[in-house]
Amino acid sequence: MSVSIVPLSQLPNGGSGRVASLTAQGLIRRHLLDLGLVTGSWVEAIRRSPAGDPAAFNIRGAIIALRNEDANQILISID
Amino acid sequence: MGTLNSSLSSLLSNLAQEINPKETQEIRDSIVGSIYSCAEAIAEKVAHHELERRSELDQKIDNVVTSRLLGIPIMLALLGAILWITITGANYPSEMLAVGLFWLEDQITKLFIMINAPAWLHGVLVLGMYRGLAWVVSVMLPPMAIFFPLFTLLEDLGYLPRVAFNLDRYFKKACAHGKQALTMCMGFGCNAAGVISCRIIESPRERLIAILTNNFVPCNGRFPTLITLSMIFLGGTVATSYSTAAATASVVGLVLVGVGITLLISWLLSKTVLKGVPSFFTLELPPYRKPQVGRILVRSLLDRTIFVLMRAVVVAAPAGAITWILANIFIGDLSILAHLAGWLDPFGRLLGMDGIILMAFILGLPANEIVLPIMIMSYVSAGAILELDSLNALRTLLIDNGWTWLTALSMMLFSLLHYPCGTTLLTIYKETKSMKWTVFSALMPLAVAIIVTLLVAQTAFLLGLV
Amino acid sequence: MELTYVDFGLKPLPDQLVIALAGNPNTGKSTVFNALTGLKQHTGNWPGKTVLRAEGSFIHRNNKILLVDLPGTYSLLATSADEQVARDFICLGRPNATVVVTDATCLERNLNLVLQVMEITPKVVVCVNLMDEAKRRKIRVDVDTLSRELGVPCIPTTARDGVGLDKLKDAILDVATGVTVTSPRRVTYEPYIKQAATQLEARIRPFLPKWVNHYWIALRLLEGDSSIIKAIWSRLEDDSVRAVIKEGTAAWAR
Known part of the structure; x- marks a missing residue:
């Protein structure tokens, strides 16, 4: 079973995985953690806005939109 | 006391040395992780899901309303639909209210004659105060009382976060916050409420941008002006059966102009006085909720009506009295009003309008609802007294005063873009606690309004369109 | 050694119990607030709607209660101004009890906040709201087990239909007056x-x-x-x- 690591922003709609690590620092990291994006959390990409950015993710049962540059700082492992 | 304080400070600074930032980050990650795993463990024990936990219907709705192809057209269509219902629905109550209120005016006038009241008293109280009030109530109240509940329905349904989701990309390009779209939606109801709602934007820079540009969204007090002028001048140019549609389209177009200007000004502010990069953005798309239709309609209808009536009494009645006084005190052979309008006239013409319209905007600073009534009263008092009980009568009055489609368009643009009302300015002061930004929030839109109307009017003159 | 509520712009009557209302955004917190106080604060469906902190009062079993609606937050770790306001009030405003409104359809995310509130104060009542929505989506929430797991009273409600509010008021009063003694679940850290x-x-x-x-x-x-x-x-x-x-x-x- 191979595991690949991709930034959350590259997860296709309907794709899911678990948070491997956060590359964000400081305040953004705190925000992401508070949203429930701790290591091991399951995340699913739900949809993209008409312009492709932001994208909405299922994070612990809430649908939350993140901009690409923020979602880029979340690494996801997919098996 | 100082020693204790300083020993606390030294404890804190010791602590900062003992734990390096990397450790702090690790500890925080671990703490948040522990709390979430505890929550996860408990939730697993107590919540049992038999199905997919999210609603399929929600998914299907979102697939449509945020789709690449339809997302933005649906937003416009919804706005159009709300405006169309507002315009159609407001027609009859407006006319009925006008007929009723002007009938009442006749009765009051008879009473004044009966008790031999002096003409100036009748003028101030009836032709000034009462008329100002009657105009605000008959022209402004019905559209506001229809628009607001409809908009509230969309709000309760949970559609507004989808609007922010669809538009965020454009706000990002303007270096602004996606939630600015939500604050603009609130601005449709009332710009003061819109300014307060800017608190949802965490970054001070982006919040200030949202506050300063909120008035480019036409509030409830301006919609009736836009609708009335559209009906008279743009709806009037096509067959009657299409006039509502044409008026709707023109108001939607104006809203788009407002959104475009908002993005442009946000971008300009970001590049000049409010330099900075976009901050962190998250937006929850909540599940749709079945609105409690009956309750919302009744409540917001009542709330709106009471709100408008209150404003009519507090602002429109005094403004009506002042307008009448200005129109009836003569210096030389012209009234003060005529003098003022005369001074403003050359500048007004430059912008495609006239002196009376500009004066109405100036006197209308306390509340946008009274701009149109003041303007009408000024025209009426300058010429023959008219019974204004229909759009047609208004149309005749305006055309008699030299109006063209350009006058209407310029006034609509000016109304859309000019300084926010007094209440909103006060709110901006309370929110920013800065006189500088409050003054800026009045002057910047005024400059935008002048530049845009100047460009439009001069282009029209140059091309010989009028 | 008393911090006064005046610090937060609150002026409760001497015999009034002060209750804080916390919760994630979009849990129907404002609906619960309106249902408890009989006020008609507008409840829009968008996150962050409660921008003005609202207060309302009600009387339950002859006890006067002042309810303070805090901003909706996911967390109390004070990353944002809203979180700081909520945290400071729960910690320093010393309410007689804090009600955390949770969304029955999305418990895990909501329990995160509950656990954090319970770290600050033991006087907590959990309102498991949107029970109708949970039923509609075939989610079964075992509220009794939840109460045992958390060590504080948990009350199922459907606030928009007024279901469960009396029990919620009872629980609030009992915790605030010390009739119910809670033993909040502690998070185990490394x-x-x-x-x-x-x-x-x-x-x-x-x-x-x-x-x-x-x-x-x-x-x-x-x-x-x-x-x-x-x-x-x-x-x-x-x-x-x-x-x-x-x-x-x-x-x-x-």
Whole structure:
């Protein structure tokens, strides 16, 4: 079973995985953690806005939109 | 006391040395992780899901309303639909209210004659105060009382976060916050409420941008002006059966102009006085909720009506009295009003309008609802007294005063873009606690309004369109 | 040694119990607030709608209660101004009880906040709202087990239809007046964090009033957030408060 690591922003709609690590620092990291994006959390990409950015993710049962540059700082492992 | 304080400070600074930032980050990650795993463990024990936990219907709705192809057209269509219902629905109550209120005016006038009241008293109280009030109530109240509940329905349904989701990309390009779209939606109801709602934007820079540009969204007090002028001048140019549609389209177009200007000004502010990069953005798309239709309609209808009536009494009645006084005190052979309008006239013409319209905007600073009534009263008092009980009568009055489609368009643009009302300015002061930004929030839109109307009017003159 | 509510712009009557209402955004918190107080605060469906902190009062079983609606937050770790307002009020406003409104369809995310509130104060009532929505989506929530797991009263409600509100009021009153004694579930942290926090707790004790949870503040300091300790100090205006702490410091110095 191979595991690949991709930034959350590259997860296709309907794709899911678990948070491997956060590359964000400081305040953004705190925000992401508070949203429930701790290591091991399951995340699913739900949809993209008409312009492709932001994208909405299922994070612990809430649908939350993140901009690409923020979602880029979340690494996801997919098996 | 100082020693204790300083020993606390030294404890804190010791602590900062003992734990390096990397450790702090690790500890925080671990703490948040522990709390979430505890929550996860408990939730697993107590919540049992038999199905997919999210609603399929929600998914299907979102697939449509945020789709690449339809997302933005649906937003416009919804706005159009709300405006169309507002315009159609407001027609009859407006006319009925006008007929009723002007009938009442006749009765009051008879009473004044009966008790031999002096003409100036009748003028101030009836032709000034009462008329100002009657105009605000008959022209402004019905559209506001229809628009607001409809908009509230969309709000309760949970559609507004989808609007922010669809538009965020454009706000990002303007270096602004996606939630600015939500604050603009609130601005449709009332710009003061819109300014307060800017608190949802965490970054001070982006919040200030949202506050300063909120008035480019036409509030409830301006919609009736836009609708009335559209009906008279743009709806009037096509067959009657299409006039509502044409008026709707023109108001939607104006809203788009407002959104475009908002993005442009946000971008300009970001590049000049409010330099900075976009901050962190998250937006929850909540599940749709079945609105409690009956309750919302009744409540917001009542709330709106009471709100408008209150404003009519507090602002429109005094403004009506002042307008009448200005129109009836003569210096030389012209009234003060005529003098003022005369001074403003050359500048007004430059912008495609006239002196009376500009004066109405100036006197209308306390509340946008009274701009149109003041303007009408000024025209009426300058010429023959008219019974204004229909759009047609208004149309005749305006055309008699030299109006063209350009006058209407310029006034609509000016109304859309000019300084926010007094209440909103006060709110901006309370929110920013800065006189500088409050003054800026009045002057910047005024400059935008002048530049845009100047460009439009001069282009029209140059091309010989009028 | 009393911090007054005036610090938060609140002026409860002398015999009024002060209850804070916390919760994630979009849990129907405003609906619960309106249902309890009979006020008609508008409840739009968008996150962050409660931008003005609302207060309302009601009477239950002859007890006067002042309910304070806090901003909706996912967390109390004070990353945003809203979170800071909510946290400071729960910690320093010393409400007689704090109600955390949760979304029955999305418990895990909501329990995160509940656990954090319980770290600050044991006087917590959990309102498991949107039970109708959970039923519609075939989610079964075992509220009794939840109460046992959390160690605080959990009350199922459907606030928009008024279901469960009387029981919620009972629970609030019982917790506020001490009739119900809670034993909140503690989050287990990694041993090294626990140890560091316990050590730090002893060092900061002299600087803090007795009624704040010293362990919780130690955790905040460990993760690099000294805002809460500063918030406490900025509110300790009263000299007598300082005197008490000073005595503590003197004792500690010996």
